[in-house]
Amino acid sequence: MELTGAQIVVKFLEDEGVEHLWGYPGGAVLPIYDALDTTATTLKHILVRHEQAATHAADAYSRATGKPGLVLVTSGPGATNAITGIATAYMDSIPLIVITGQVPTSMIGLDAFQEVDTVGISRPIVKHNFLVRDVAELAQTLKKAFYIATTGRPGPVLIDIPKDVQNAKTDYVYPETVDIRSYNVVTKGHSGQIRKAVDLILSAERPMFYTGGGVVLGDASSQLTEFVRALGYPITQTLMGLGAFPASDAQSVGMLGMHGTYEANMAMHHCDVLIAIGARFDDRVTGNIEKFCPTAKVVHVDIDPASISKNVKVDVPIVGPVAQVLEDMLEMLRLEKRKPNQEALSNWWKQIDSWRAINCMAYQPSTKVIKPQAVIETLHRVTQGDAYVTSDVGQHQMWAAQYYPFEKPRRWINSGGLGTMGVGLPYAMGVKMALPDATVACVTGEGSIQMNIQELSTCLQYGLPVKIICLNNRFLGMVRQWQEFFYDRRYSMSYMDSLPDFVKLVESYGHVGMKVTDPAELESKMKEAFAMTDRLVFMDIQTDHTENVYPMIPAGAGQNEMILV
Amino acid sequence: MRHIISMLMENESGALSRVAGLFSARGYNIQELTVAPTEDQTVSRLTLVTEGDEQQIEQIVKHLNRLIDVVKVVDLTNGEHIERELLLIKLMATGAHREELKRLADIFRAQIVDVSATTYTVQLVGDKSKTDAFINALDASLILETVRSGALGIMRGEKRLQI
Ligand SMILES: Cc1cc2nc3c(=O)[nH]c(=O)nc-3n(C[C@H](O)[C@H](O)[C@H](O)COP(=O)(O)OP(=O)(O)OC[C@H]3O[C@@H](n4cnc5c(N)ncnc54)[C@H](O)[C@@H]3O)c2cc1C
Ligand SMILES: Cc1ncc(C[n+]2csc(CCOP(=O)(O)OP(=O)(O)O)c2C)c(N)n1
Ligand SMILES: [Mg+2]
Numbered sequence: 001m002e003l004t005g006a007q008i009v010v011k012f013l014e015d016e017g018v019e020h021l022w023g024y025p026g027g028a029v030l031p032i033y034d035a036l037d038t039t040a041t042t043l044k045h046i047l048v049r050h051e052q053a054a055t056h057a058a059d060a061y062s063r064a065t066g067k068p069g070l071v072l073v074t075s076g077p078g079a080t081n082a083i084t085g086i087a088t089a090y091m092d093s094i095p096l097i098v099i100t101g102q103v104p105t106s107m108i109g110l111d112a113f114q115e116v117d118t119v120g121i122s123r124p125i126v127k128h129n130f131l132v133r134d135v136a137e138l139a140q141t142l143k144k145a146f147y148i149a150t151t152g153r154p155g156p157v158l159i160d161i162p163k164d165v166q167n168a169k170t171d172y173v174y175p176e177t178v179d180i181r182s183y184n185v186v187t188k189g190h191s192g193q194i195r196k197a198v199d200l201i202l203s204a205e206r207p208m209f210y211t212g213g214g215v216v217l218g219d220a221s222s223q224l225t226e227f228v229r230a231l232g233y234p235i236t237q238t239l240m241g242l243g244a245f246p247a248s249d250a251q252s253v254g255m256l257g258m259h260g261t262y263e264a265n266m267a268m269h270h271c272d273v274l275i276a277i278g279a280r281f282d283d284r285v286t287g288n289i290e291k292f293c294p295t296a297k298v299v300h301v302d303i304d305p306a307s308i309s310k311n312v313k314v315d316v317p318i319v320g321p322v323a324q325v326l327e328d329m330l331e332m333l334r335l336e337k338r339k340p341n342q343e344a345l346s347n348w349w350k351q352i353d354s355w356r357a358i359n360c361m362a363y364q365p366s367t368k369v370i371k372p373q374a375v376i377e378t379l380h381r382v383t384q385g386d387a388y389v390t391s392d393v394g395q396h397q398m399w400a401a402q403y404y405p406f407e408k409p410r411r412w413i414n415s416g417g418l419g420t421m422g423v424g425l426p427y428a429m430g431v432k433m434a435l436p437d438a439t440v441a442c443v444t445g446e447g448s449i450q451m452n453i454q455e456l457s458t459c460l461q462y463g464l465p466v467k468i469i470c471l472n473n474r475f476l477g478m479v480r481q482w483q484e485f486f487y488d489r490r491y492s493m494s495y496m497d498s499l500p501d502f503v504k505l506v507e508s509y510g511h512v513g514m515k516v517t518d519p520a521e522l523e524s525k526m527k528e529a530f531a532m533t534d535r536l537v538f539m540d541i542q543t544d545h546t547e548n549v550y551p552m553i554p555a556g557a558g559q560n561e562m563i564l565v
Numbered sequence: 566m567r568h569i570i571s572m573l574m575e576n577e578s579g580a581l582s583r584v585a586g587l588f589s590a591r592g593y594n595i596q597e598l599t600v601a602p603t604e605d606q607t608v609s610r611l612t613l614v615t616e617g618d619e620q621q622i623e624q625i626v627k628h629l630n631r632l633i634d635v636v637k638v639v640d641l642t643n644g645e646h647i648e649r650e651l652l653l654i655k656l657m658a659t660g661a662h663r664e665e666l667k668r669l670a671d672i673f674r675a676q677i678v679d680v681s682a683t684t685y686t687v688q689l690v691g692d693k694s695k696t697d698a699f700i701n702a703l704d705a706s707l708i709l710e711t712v713r714s715g716a717l718g719i720m721r722g723e724k725r726l727q728i
Contacts, residue, residue, distance in 0.1 A: 305627045
């Protein structure tokens with residue numbers, strides 16, 4: 001079948017089973033937009049209002065479903081607007097395919113209209129990228145892009161397609177297979193290493209599981225849960241891992257790290273065997289690396305060898321996909337005669353329970369002013385703990401992570417690695433588009449929401465009735481908190497002046513707005529909002545602006561040096 | 566410690582900038598770099614010299630392996646290998662210096678490959694210690710221009726880096 005490059009893009013995406021394409025048109029992608037009109041049958045294109053939002057929405061689609069997210073933007077400013085979203089996905093290892101238009105090959109390098117070196121600009125923030133110079137290579141390149149993005153450690157892949165390549169014709173056959181000689185995906189962990197790990201795990205007296213986003217990305221939640229329960233050991237999860245192991249389980253000690261629980265961080269500090277699975281020893285987690293887990297032998301399971309011993313030296317490295325490695329470990333455990341040292345374990349749990357008893361998440365309730373923590377607890381009640389919660393970046397993000405216990409993976413959708421303000425609303429759109437029947441709540445701040453507020457328009461056009469829970473503290477709260485703690489209360493530029501009337505603003509976009517100031521009204525108003533299942537509701541909730549996120553490990557401190565209140 | 570890392574990569578535009586970009590983005594230093602196609606036109610051989618402790622070098626090798634365009638990587642420093650560099654050096658050669666420089670070149674088994682009324686251009690092949698020693702043996706005021714290829718390396722014996 002002879003097709004143009006543009007038609008090949010559309011046909012290939014359909015053959016590959018892509019449902020949603022998020023994008024924004026422009027000169028250098030007009031052939032592809034035309035092919036969408038003439039050729040597409042099942043592929044649905046969603047027109048955002050800013051290319052950054054397209055990348056975030058596609059990213060969230062992937063986080064919620066596990067399938068790759070798809071983006072289409074034009075050259076020059078279209079591509080540069082997409083950069084923040086690509087970097088966000090890259091830092092959290094999210095498979096994203098970004099197709100960018102480029103000026104015709106004959107004009108590349110001539111400073112042509114809307115020309116930027118997209119491949120060059122995006123190189124450090126993609127898993128791989130391609131410039132397609134020959135239409136004959138287009139289909140195979142698209143196939144490679146999907147393969148690279150979704151296998152191994154996932155990540156974004158960008159394909160830059162010059163306009164003349166979009167117009168050129170060639171025979172199209174869907175490429176069933178892909179072969180990249182320089183790219184080999186590990187499918188299994190080394191059995192000798194797994195044996196060593198199991199021996200070490202069974203010998204532990206003060207064991208600790210520390211698991212992360214890799215368990216979510218690798219769809220290994222059930223294997224992890226089975227393994228951890230079989231051993232009876234405590235488990236803490238990173239911000240990116242939340243939900244992979246149910247928060248309500250007694251073995252869960254909550255999140256660790258800078259704003260993790262006291263018990264999780266203390267248990268990390270005092271453990272003798274640390275079992276790290278699909279987590280990358282981020283500095284928000286380790287605190288001062290010199291003081292990190294001083295007495296622990298470390299097992300680390302990760303699909304990316306470069307993650308292992310990057311920040312913390314590992315005793316038993318295992319390179320492999322977490323689901324497969326855990327299955328192998330479970331199998332060894334089944335055949336094992338030795339059992340964990342129950343006496344040591346019960347002493348360890350006593351110790352952990354004493355840290356738990358400090359009740360580090362307690363906060364001062366109020367009947368006068370709305371406490372941000374209470375908003376999240378209310379959200380949890382109103383949604384029966386079963387919502388998809390997306391978040392922006394700031395204090396509200398930490399409170400959402402702390403006060404909304406997640407029972408299932410892929411329910412908590414936020415930007416951890418890059419910490420990108422402005423993701424919340426597009427993330428909610430991506431999830432709602434993927435899962436129309438799901439309850440989707442976007443927890444945001446009055447600062448973050450303004451970074452992609454234009455997407456309210458997209459939500460109206462495509463009927464995306466998400467609920468926006470804006471913790472409006474009139475401050476860039478996270479910045480204000482650091483200034484209070486570390487800069488002598490000099491609140492330089494952290495006050496959000498001249499805020500819009502959010503209720504009027506969302507009404508002008510055709511949605512429902514609610515302003516809540518009275519703690520007594522919070523729950524009933526929120527129920528009302530969630531009862532409007534076919535409307536987008538923006539809840540402008542005026543919260544206590546003096547509230548800080550606790551507990552906290554100050555930068556440079558060890559995990560045993562938390563500020564509690 | 567100084568390491569010579571050698572790799573085979575796809576002979577594609579952009580492959581070199583991925584390697585160079587990796588080093589600058591992660592704060593590693595490339596001291597020497599050579600790259601050219603091999604007998605297989607689809608593959609280039611890139612050799613670079615970098616400095617780092619064991620853990621840094623391990624990370625560098627892992628990150629290089631992660632690049633999609635890089636097919637195979639070896640840290641030559643880990644095993645027996647041959648290292649060679651080509652030095653081309655232009656020297657002020659007048660009066661008594663002409664004879665003296667000729668003698669010094671002979672001692673180092675360097676060749677004079679170009680001559681003018683006032684200059685010699687000398688070529689020397691060897692490992693870094695040899696090319697360094699030659700440069701150090703020269704009167705610095707006579708050196709007009711120095712061009713060094715950077716190290717090339719290959720494993721000794723039957724071992725080879727292949728796809
Ligand atoms: C304001 C703010 C505050 C923060 N505070 C905290 C905090 O208190 N605590 C906290 O934990 N984080 C916090 N973060 C997030 C932090 O910056 C990191 O994003 C996070 O800790 C990284 O999580 P992770 O280690 O699970 O790694 P991820 O980024 O999720 O990486 C996943 C790892 O798993 C590996 N992997 C992927 N797929 C597989 C597979 N199939 N099999 C095996 N391995 C796989 C990858 O190679 C990678 O190493 C904060 C972020 C912000 C913005
Ligand atoms: C794009 C971007 N710019 C700046 C920052 C730095 N930053 C982190 S949190 C924060 C404040 C967020 O304010 P708001 O959305 O109101 O949330 P709050 O902390 O008040 O809950 C800022 C400015 C960032 N993370 N992202
Ligand atoms: Mg705020």
